[in-house]
Amino acid sequence: MIELECAKQRLRHFAETVLTRSPLCAVLSARAADDDEVAGLLTVGRDEDADAPLLFAAANYLLATMPQHRLARYYPNLHSHS
Numbered sequence: 001m002i003e004l005e006c007a008k009q010r011l012r013h014f015a016e017t018v019l020t021r022s023p024l025c026a027v028l029s030a031r032a033a034d035d036d037e038v039a040g041l042l043t044v045g046r047d048e049d050a051d052a053p054l055l056f057a058a059a060n061y062l063l064a065t066m067p068q069h070r071l072a073r074y075y076p077n078l079h080s081h082s
Helices: 004-018 023-033 036-043 052-064 070-074
Strands: none
Touching: 004 023, 004 036, 004 052, 023 036, 023 052, 036 052, 052 070
């Protein structure tokens, strides 16, 4: 398990890394770094797995089970355009 500050640092680093490729992920990751509860989700797993992509994958998985959730509209793979 990692400490909360380490999780926040990893989220901030991810935000900087993906800024030009995925502005939405960058903003979400930066905001997650400022939220103790959200960043804290990364502290319960294994150290080598505690990175921002895991947090986004978990959100994607949960939204796949709840496609009616309003956040799901930001995930093109979770809704049809018909």
